[in-house]
Amino acid sequence: MIPSARISAAIEVLADIAARRRPAAEALKDWGLAHRFAGSGDRAAIAGLVYDTLRRRASAAHVMGADAPRALVLGMLAVMRGLDADAVAALCSGARFAPEPLSQEERARLSAPDLSGAPPFVQGDYPQWLHASLRHVFGAEAAEEGRALAARAPLDLRVNTLKADPEAARAALAHLHPGPGRFSPLALRIVLDAEGKAPPVSSEPAFLKGEVEVQDEGSQIAAILARPAPGDQVLDLCAGAGGKTLEFAALMDNKGQIYAHDADIRRLKPLHERMARAGARNVQVRSPRGAEDVLGDLEGRMDLVLVDAPCTGTGTWRRNPDAKWRVRPGALAQRVAEQAKILEQASHYVRSGGRLAYVTCSLLDEENGAQVRALLSKRGDFHPIAPSEAALALGAQGPALAAAALTAREGLLMTPRRTGTDGFYVSVLRREG
Numbered sequence: 001m002i003p004s005a006r007i008s009a010a011i012e013v014l015a016d017i018a019a020r021r022r023p024a025a026e027a028l029k030d031w032g033l034a035h036r037f038a039g040s041g042d043r044a045a046i047a048g049l050v051y052d053t054l055r056r057r058a059s060a061a062h063v064m065g066a067d068a069p070r071a072l073v074l075g076m077l078a079v080m081r082g083l084d085a086d087a088v089a090a091l092c093s094g095a096r097f098a099p100e101p102l103s104q105e106e107r108a109r110l111s112a113p114d115l116s117g118a119p120p121f122v123q124g125d126y127p128q129w130l131h132a133s134l135r136h137v138f139g140a141e142a143a144e145e146g147r148a149l150a151a152r153a154p155l156d157l158r159v160n161t162l163k164a165d166p167e168a169a170r171a172a173l174a175h176l177h178p179g180p181g182r183f184s185p186l187a188l189r190i191v192l193d194a195e196g197k198a199p200p201v202s203s204e205p206a207f208l209k210g211e212v213e214v215q216d217e218g219s220q221i222a223a224i225l226a227r228p229a230p231g232d233q234v235l236d237l238c239a240g241a242g243g244k245t246l247e248f249a250a251l252m253d254n255k256g257q258i259y260a261h262d263a264d265i266r267r268l269k270p271l272h273e274r275m276a277r278a279g280a281r282n283v284q285v286r287s288p289r290g291a292e293d294v295l296g297d298l299e300g301r302m303d304l305v306l307v308d309a310p311c312t313g314t315g316t317w318r319r320n321p322d323a324k325w326r327v328r329p330g331a332l333a334q335r336v337a338e339q340a341k342i343l344e345q346a347s348h349y350v351r352s353g354g355r356l357a358y359v360t361c362s363l364l365d366e367e368n369g370a371q372v373r374a375l376l377s378k379r380g381d382f383h384p385i386a387p388s389e390a391a392l393a394l395g396a397q398g399p400a401l402a403a404a405a406l407t408a409r410e411g412l413l414m415t416p417r418r419t420g421t422d423g424f425y426v427s428v429l430r431r432e433g
Contacts (some may be wrong), residue, residue: 004098171354218421242271315423
C-alpha cells in the first residue's frame with residue numbers, strides 16, 4: 001500500500017472506533033480481515049497511525065478545530081509526526097486510495113499548529129475530567145506529564161536470571177540492539193522504529209527458552225522494591241498473568257514459596273505456560289474455587305504480600321492510548337472501592353515483621369497514596385518504609401530512582417517523564433509486632 005492509502009485506512013478505522021465505541025485493537029483486526037490484500041507491514045503502519053492519532057487526539061482536534069476522524073489524523077501528522085502543510089497535502093492528493101485534497105481551512109490550520117493557548121488537558125492529551133486529579137498530583141506540570149504519556153513506549157525486556165545473565169541475554173539479542181535499563185539491573189530496552197513497530201520478540205530463541213520476558217522496567221522495579229528474599233513465603237494476591245510472580249521466583253532463586261492467586265481464574269491461565277518456560281519451580285497457583293477460602297491457611301504467615309491492584313491503568317497510556325479516552329468517572333469509583341477491599345484483605349496475610357507491597361499502574365492519588373493512607377489510619381500495626389530506603393533494593397541505582405521519582409511518606413510514583421518507565425506507584429509497608 002502507498003502511504004496515502006495507509007492514511008485513508010487509518011481514517012476508516014478511526015471512524016469505525018467512533019461509531020461502534022470499541023477498542024482500537026478490535027477495529028484494526030476487523031479492518032485487516034476485510035482487507036486481506038494488506039500485508040503485515042501495511043497493517044503495522046496503519047496501526048501506528050491509528051494509535052498515534054489516539055495518543056494525540058485532544059491536541060490534534062484543537063489544531064484542526066474539529067474531531068472528525070480525518071481532522072484527527074491530519075492534526076496528528078502535524079503535532080506528533082512533525083509534517084508541515086505541504087507534506088500533508090502531498091499525502092492527500094485525492095488520487096485513487098488517497099484522502100481528498102486539503103481544504104483552504106485545513107491547510108491554514110496545518111501551517112500554524114499552535115498549542116500554546118490550549119488548556120492543560122489539551123496540551124497534555126488527556127480527558128478533561130481527569131485534570132483535577134492529575135493537577136493534584138503534578139501541579140503545574142500536569143500537561144508535561146501528559147505529553148510524556150502521549151509518546152510511544154519502548155519495548156522493555158526482563159532478563160530471567162534463572163536461565164541467563166544480563167550480558168548473555170544482551171548478546172543473544174544483539175541484532176535487536178538492546179540497551180540497558182536506567183534503573184533495573186534486569187532490564188534491556190529496545191527502541192522502536194520510526195513507525196512504532198516492535199520486533200517479534202516472542203519468536204526469538206532467547207524468549208522461547210525463557211531467558212527473557214517482556215516487562216516494562218517500571219514493573220520490574222516495583223517487584224524489586226518489594227524485596228522478596230530466597231526462602232521467603234510470598235503471596236501474590238492479584239497475580240494475573242504472573243509477570244511479577246515470575247520475577248519474584250528469579251529474585252528468590254527458586255527458594256521459598258510463592259502463592260499466586262487472582263480473583264478471576266481466567267487471568268491466571270497464561271501463568272502455567274509461562275512458569276514452565278521460565279523454569280520457576282517455587283510457585284503454587286491458588287486458583288479461586290467458588291465460595292471456598294483457598295487462602296485461609298496463609299493468614300498471618302506471609303513474609304511478603306504483593307497487591308498489584310486492579311486500577312484505571314492511567315500509567316500505561318503510552319501502550320494503550322485508546323484506553324485513556326474510554327475510562328469514565330464511574331470506572332475510577334469502582335476501582336477505588338475494589339482496591340480498598342483488596343488492600344484490607346491483603347493485610348491479614350502478613351506476619352508480624354513481614355511486608356505488604358501495594359502497586360498500581362496508575363498516576364491518580366485516589367488509587368495510590370490515598371488508599372495507603374486509609375489503610376494506615378485503620379491499621380496501626382503497619383508503617384511505611386521510606387521510599388529512599390525501599391529504593392536501596394536496586395543497589396547502586398536506588399538513590400537515583402528515589403531522586404527521579406515523585407516521592408511521599410508512604411510511597412513513590414514513577415512516570416514516563418520522570419523515570420522513562422510506564423507510570424507505576426509503589427508503597428512498601430512493614431507490619432510491626
